[in-house]
Amino acid sequence: xxxxxxxxxxxxxxxxxxxxxxxxxxxxxxxxxxxxxxxxxxxxxxxxxxxxxxxxxxxxxxxxxxxxxxxxxxxxxxxxxxxxxxxxxxxxxxxxxxxxxxxxxxxxxxxxxxxxxxxxxxxxxxxxxxxxxxxxxxxxxxxxxxxxxxxxxxxxxxxxxxxxxxxxxxxxxxxxxxxxxxxxxxxxxxxxxxxxxxxxxxxxxxxxxxxxxxxxxxxxxxxxxxxxxxxxxxxxxxxxxxxxxxxxxxxxxxxxxxxxxxxxxxxxxxxxxxxxxxxxxxxxxxxxxxxxxxxxxxxxxxxxxxxx
Amino acid sequence: xxxxxxxxxxxxxxxxxxxxxxxxxxxxxxxxxxxxxxxxxxxxxxxxxxxxxxxxxxxxxxxxxxxxxxxxxxxxxxxxxxxxxxxxxxxxxxxxxxxxxxxxxxxxxxxxxxxxxxxxxxxxxxxxxxxxxxxxxxxxxxxxxxxxxxxxxxxxxxxxxxxxxxxxxxxxxxxxxxxxxxxxxxxxxxxxxxxxxxxxxxxxxxxxxxxxxxxxxxxxxxxxxxxxxxxxxxxxxxxxxxxxxxxxxxxxxxxxxxxxxxxxxxxxxxxxxxxxxxxxxxxxxxxxxxxxxxxxxxxxxxxxxxxx
Numbered sequence: 001x002x003x004x005x006x007x008x009x010x011x012x013x014x015x016x017x018x019x020x021x022x023x024x025x026x027x028x029x030x031x032x033x034x035x036x037x038x039x040x041x042x043x044x045x046x047x048x049x050x051x052x053x054x055x056x057x058x059x060x061x062x063x064x065x066x067x068x069x070x071x072x073x074x075x076x077x078x079x080x081x082x083x084x085x086x087x088x089x090x091x092x093x094x095x096x097x098x099x100x101x102x103x104x105x106x107x108x109x110x111x112x113x114x115x116x117x118x119x120x121x122x123x124x125x126x127x128x129x130x131x132x133x134x135x136x137x138x139x140x141x142x143x144x145x146x147x148x149x150x151x152x153x154x155x156x157x158x159x160x161x162x163x164x165x166x167x168x169x170x171x172x173x174x175x176x177x178x179x180x181x182x183x184x185x186x187x188x189x190x191x192x193x194x195x196x197x198x199x200x201x202x203x204x205x206x207x208x209x210x211x212x213x214x215x216x217x218x219x220x221x222x223x224x225x226x227x228x229x230x231x232x233x234x235x236x237x238x239x240x241x242x243x244x245x246x247x248x249x250x251x252x253x254x255x256x257x258x259x260x261x262x263x264x265x266x267x268x269x270x271x272x273x274x275x276x277x278x279x280x281x282x283x284x285x286x287x288x289x290x291x292x293x294x295x296x297x298x299x300x301x302x303x304x305x306x307x308x
Numbered sequence: 309x310x311x312x313x314x315x316x317x318x319x320x321x322x323x324x325x326x327x328x329x330x331x332x333x334x335x336x337x338x339x340x341x342x343x344x345x346x347x348x349x350x351x352x353x354x355x356x357x358x359x360x361x362x363x364x365x366x367x368x369x370x371x372x373x374x375x376x377x378x379x380x381x382x383x384x385x386x387x388x389x390x391x392x393x394x395x396x397x398x399x400x401x402x403x404x405x406x407x408x409x410x411x412x413x414x415x416x417x418x419x420x421x422x423x424x425x426x427x428x429x430x431x432x433x434x435x436x437x438x439x440x441x442x443x444x445x446x447x448x449x450x451x452x453x454x455x456x457x458x459x460x461x462x463x464x465x466x467x468x469x470x471x472x473x474x475x476x477x478x479x480x481x482x483x484x485x486x487x488x489x490x491x492x493x494x495x496x497x498x499x500x501x502x503x504x505x506x507x508x509x510x511x512x513x514x515x516x517x518x519x520x521x522x523x524x525x526x527x528x529x530x531x532x533x534x535x536x537x538x539x540x541x542x543x544x545x546x547x548x549x550x551x552x553x554x555x556x557x558x559x560x561x562x563x564x565x566x567x568x569x570x571x572x573x574x575x576x577x578x579x580x581x582x583x584x585x586x587x588x589x590x591x592x593x594x595x596x597x598x599x600x601x602x603x604x605x606x607x608x609x610x611x612x613x614x615x616x
Contacts, residue, residue: 184534184535185514186532186533186534206493207512207515208529217606218606219529219530219607220607220609221516221527221529224494225492225494228492245613255610258610259610259612259613262609292613296613299526299527299528299607299609300609301528301567301570301603301607302564302566305553305567305600305604
């Protein structure tokens with residue numbers, strides 16, 4: 001199957017306890033497509049950048065098989081910019097600066113070549129923008145969306161409209177609780193499934209992820225890493241690995257969804273090993289496969305658990 | 309195999325968003341042995357209570373097969389008392405009152421009948437007290453210990469001595485980080501293994517548990533519960549389920565340790581379903597077995613995950 005991913009292509013300035021960057025390549029669509037490209041053919045992005053965006057970055061994406069037909073360049077505009085600083089434990093961060101720039105007026109146009117894509121991935125964006133994308137790919141088999149607290153708080157009605165049209169919502173645990181107004185995570189997930197998405201993927205960072213597919217629940221840990229260098233993009237890489245895996249399968253069912261969660265976790269675990277998208281840029285398929293095997297070992301309950 | 313569990317037998321006064329109790333039966337040794345009793349024969353406790361402790365509570369434990377030969381009653385003393393209030397989300401609690409009473413001078417005497425027990429379980433207690441217990445069961449196959457931030461902060465040297473003699477340390481994630489002085493959980497766990505315990509079990513509450521056994525890592529989620537009623541004793545029930553499972557097996561190796569983590573998680577998941585030890589009091593072996601089967605389904609990665 002094929003994917004069109006809509007999100008941001010951005011400049012990020014990142015501070016971690018280990019490093020500090022100037023403006024480097026970032027954005028949800030960047031991480032998402034870099035993660036998905038291993039797993040399926042025909043991965044393309046829809047995003048907007050300004051005239052300040054280096055062509056070299058576009059070439060880097062193209063060289064990795066990512067379609068950029070949907071990348072609009074506004075020559076007179078400036079690229080979306082985000083600056084953030086991670087705390088000592090890397091689990092929390094402060095946003096230091098956000099400059100929407102060309103993103104403020106982003107009106108996504110899905111190129112004709114992407115309008116028959118089977119899977120639509122909606123990165124964290126204004127839910128109105130997410131709906132405009134869905135309108136342009138009406139025949140998609142699966143719509144996967146991300147969202148965040150900003151839209152839950154500020155545009156709840158539009159978000160509700162979007163959710164009714166989404167098949168899979170990928171969201172972090174604090175946001176599920178917020179969206180449902182319910183502190184118990186399992187109850188909250190069930191409530192959010194009732195808002196539209198039949199399937200819910202709850203990202204819990206270093207604690208792994210939960211899949212709620214219909215009545216079924218599946219839990220996957222995070223891959224244990226001794227050296228987390230930069231968490232930027234991990235959530236988008238998870239989404240890309242998840243969606244990319246689904247796109248690579250002939251049919252999509254709960255079994256495949258569970259496998260896709262593992263793939264998302266694996267790809268995200270690579271993402272955080274280096275600064276920005278560096279690790280995803282050089283990641284190989286063999287590395288991915290080896291870590292998937294490790295992941296199986298990590299969470300395989302030995303058979304024969306019996307009460308003595 | 310057989311277990312001797314040393315810890316507290318106490319009065320707890322618990323406030324949750326759903327209920328408030330007067331003084332009810334509590335204490336680490338209570339939860340620990342109530343959880344272990346399903347899984348192995350010969351579970352006995354060593355603890356101290358005051359003259360105010362109802363005989364009816366002792367009979368409740370005895371009726372469930374728990375040996376109370378090591379329960380010392382100090383007729384002129386008062387039983388250890390803890391009062392706490394859980395926050396709305398049940399993940400945090402405030403201690404409202406702690407009265408050590410007879411626990412302040414607790415000098416454990418392991419009855420002769422327990423001195424040949426194969427597994428020693430040391431509930432969260434002063435590390436000096438934990439050492440005194442180990443001295444009295446010198447031939448134990450396995451020593452499993454719990455500890456907490458209070459001892460890490462206030463008696464680090466004594467705790468270090470205890471750790472050198474412990475085979476398995478069961479501890480929560482914040483405490484591993486604190487004990488190791490290291491924010492990365494995996495690095496912190498490795499460092500704590502270097503302090504003595506070959507095996508480390510990291511409890512993460514609603515996020516499950518991690519096993520570090522030699523070089524191996526195993527991750528288990530928490531059983532997803534829609535109705536958490538009272539988290540009191542969950543950590544001790546986990547420890548009891550873990551130790552009880554080990555005790556029920558002919559030999560103990562990493563495979564069995566992984567299975568024991570699942571059992572600890574399952575028994576702990578029952579513990580939180582009702583107030584205090586109520587659920588463990590009435591829990592049946594069939595219920596445990598059924599939830600173990602559910603747990604397998606919860607975290608089984610379907611075979612055949614391949615890159616497409």
